[in-house]
Every structure is written in structure tokens, then in C-alpha cells.
Amino acid sequence: MACEMACGYHRDDGFALLSSCIMVTRGREKRDYSGVVLKEEENLVIARPEGLEIRKLGSGVEAEQGKGKEDASAKPLLLREPCDLCSDRKEGPLCLQFCPVNAISMD
């Protein structure tokens, strides 16, 4: 969530969640199941407890992402700008720097 806020700041110069290209899916609260989804230029990168998955945007497969009722809140991600790795910041992506629990890394 802090990663979403940091990304939102990169986009809007204020604190907001609406334009972030990274999203923590936490709609399956009762099952303690969540993941992190990142929208890239051509891919949707999905990190879940099962492992990492990369889906090609436009292949139709990404429509599977968020098909469940509990994931409805994740759907707007597909409409947002793709990640630019905070290219205007020499320190690199803000989401990495602001994750309070070091859950995100970049290869």
C-alpha cells in the first residue's frame, strides 16, 4: 500500500492511490491471500504466494486478472499508465524505497 502511495506521488505530486501502476490486491481478506500487481508497458507482472507470473497485455489473458468479485478493485490498473521505473528520479523507483516491509525488489 505504501508502494501504491509512493507511485501515486510520482504521478500526481500529491498523495493519492488512483493513478498508481502498482497495486496490492487485498480483496481476499478473510483468506489472508494477497499479491502485488505491476503494470508495465507490455506486461502485467503478478507476484503472489505461488510465485511470479508475467502476462502479456493485449493477449486477452490479463482479463483473467481480477475476474473474481473480490478482485473488482484491481481492474482499474489496466487503464493506468505503465511503470516507467520512476525514470525522472536518479534514486530509482519510489515504490522500492517506500515499501515499509521490504516486500518488493527489482532484478
Place this chain on the structure above:
Amino acid sequence: MEYLSTNKIAIVDLATSKVTDQEVDEDLVKERIGGAGITTALYEQYQDEDPIVLGTGLLTGTLAPASALGMITAKSPLTGKVCHAPLTLYAGLELKFSGFDYVVIKGKPPKPVYLWIHDGVADINDAKDVWGKDVWTSTDTIRELMGDSLIQVLSVGKAGESESDFAQVCINYWASGDRWGFGKLFGQKKLKLVALRGMSLLEVSNAEGFVNQCKELLSALKTGAFAEKKGIAEIAVAIGEGDTPKWLAPLVHRHQSCFNTPFPSNTFVFLDEDPKLLKESEKKEPGFLITDVYGLLGFKKLGLSAADACGLLRECAKYGIDAVAVSELSQKAGKKKPDEIKKSFSGLKGTLENVGKGKFSPWSPPKPIFANFGSSQDAQWWERRQAVAYIFGIHPIFALMSPELSEEKLIELANLGAGLGFTSETLNKVIADISK
């Protein structure tokens, strides 16, 4: 109020079913900063109407580390004092982004209602779909009605509806830090729940300065005393219950942080599922998120297994009753079997010894956790540290493990964010005002 604020206060009159908006007066912020400083002022303004005030801290919902906190301010049915209960997880964040920094709820409606606060609008709705339902079903129902699983729900269960002294306002499916019986106030006002969601934008006075300062603070915090620790059992160890990790470990699925909080103070246990499962459970309700260390320890001290204790915590949350009160009164009554304890929820009565003495919820342990603050760390220190957390919107348990989040640093952040020239004198005055 231009910065770090949605600039709106909702005044909700349940008696007339009218909602009016007020601006957040910049002079009020200059004088009271935010959070408990302003919820207390709003409570005093409407005190003749026995209000329930929801609020957020000045830094809530920002990149300031641990800026997760919202709060309920009201007169406790248990103590008769105006007190503050923490709203953690994502409730504080979602309140701020709902478009209102503060919500004053007054009056009593002719029939049960719920509040739907979203995108700068506060609607009073008929609660016929949720009244009579438990906390879990109510949360599910509201999220399905609105089609959004990220809605944060502050609700009461049957304990609140029946106006039990020990009724708790729960957050989504889980226990909260409401140890004041605020659930009873919801019940008295026939207010079943408050649903929160929004997409606001908070502007920042000196944005780059604020963000850089947040980054520096977070870096310093990550090397703090809590760095290698996780979960609620570690908090239990810090308050002298050293065998808790071993007792709880077989059930632990994962630890969870509240919004932007570096220490994961909540622990999810699987009760009807393999805790080592690394995929989504096929079971709809496999476990429970433990958010209250004292509720957990209360049942542990009855000699229950971890599974029975956590099962009872889940039942307490569904019923919307404070697990600390249940465990204490069960112990007094000599009840040690889960079934008989569960049966006692309805009509639970008695006098609690472990009730909060001050203004801030005893959900936060009464001393530093893991860390050394280097000064006198007595009850007065604790009350001030909690006041600071509730004014700025910092997670109140995390505040006890993070000397790096000093008053000076928080004032500096507040000034970068809001540009209003707060000083330590301002903070001292607000703390004195809310401590009266």
C-alpha cells in the same frame, strides 16, 4: 485547510437524516494540529448531543512512516470519560481518502441506519440488510452491495445492537482497539456500521521536502530495535509473555502490517487450513487475523490451546464483543471451556479491572516495546507518546517501538506537509488540552 487534508468535516445528524459539510478551518489546525486535537474540539462543540467523532491525524494516509491511524472519539460507557480508540489496518487511510478528515455523528434515528462515506459524500442508509447480522456477514453484505471489496467497515455485531457495555466497534472482520465500549454507543444510536472508501488527493505544501524526510525516517526506522521481529507474539514477549511465540507458532500463516507501518503487528492464523499453504485457500473462512495482543493473552491465561483461543477470538469478533472483557469475566466466573465462554457473550455483565485509566486505549501496551526511549518511561510518558501518535496519525503501538519518530521529527514533517509553522509549544498545548 489546503494541505494534507480533504478540507471537509461531515456533520451527520441521524435524527433528521441530514448531513452538512464544513470546511476544516486552517486556524483550528494551527491551534489543534489534527487527530485527537481536533476530534476532541469537535466532541466538545457537539457534546450536548452525545456525539461519536471519527477522525484522522494530520499525517494519516501519507508517506510518513506508520501513518495508519484514524480514531473514534466519544464518551466511553465504561469510564464516563471522553476517550480515543484507534482505527488501524486500512480504516484510517480509507477515512482520510473518503473525502472527510472528520465525521461528527449525532442524534438518533427512528430505525437502524448505516453510513456510507465515499468520495466526499456521506449517505445515511436504511440498515435493514445488515441489522441483526454478525460483523462478518455485515461486512460481506456491504462490500457486495457496493461492489467493492476494499471498503473498510466499522461495524457492531449483536453485542452492539443489544447495547452491551463490552460491545466493540470492529474493523472489517477483526477486533479493533476499541476497549471503551464504543460499540454500545453505535447500538444506542441504531448505527449498524460506517463504510469508508474514497479516491481523494492530498496535496502537500513542500512535497519533495516532505517525501525526502519520510524516506530518511523510514531508512532510520528499518535499522531499529524491531527490525528482525514480526507479529503479535513478539509484542506479547515484549510485555512479559515469553512463551507466546511457541504456543501460537503452529497456527501462524502470515504477519500483516497496517498501512505503511514497518512492523507487522497483526498475525493471521489458520484454524481450518494448513498454515503452511502457499496458495489461496479453497475454504471461505479459514482463519482469523489477530489484532489485539491482550485479547489473545486473556484466553491464553485461561489455559486454552492456541487453536481454542484463536477460535474464541474469531467468535468475539463476529459477535462484536471485546475479547479482553470476555476473557477477564470468564476467568472470574470460572469458565474455561470455549463453548460455555461463547454462550456467555449474550448478557455478559460484570466489572472490569483491566479498563483504561487515561484517554487512550489500553490496546497499546503500557511501556516501550523493544526500544529504549532514553527518558522516564512511566505512565505519564506513555500517555504523552500516545497523544502524539493520535494527533499526527501514527500507529499507536508502532509509536512505542520507534524513538526515531520523535516529536521533533513529526513536527518537522507536519510543517513540511502542511506549511503551518507548528512548534513544540503548539504540540504541548494540544496535549495539555486533550489531556484535561
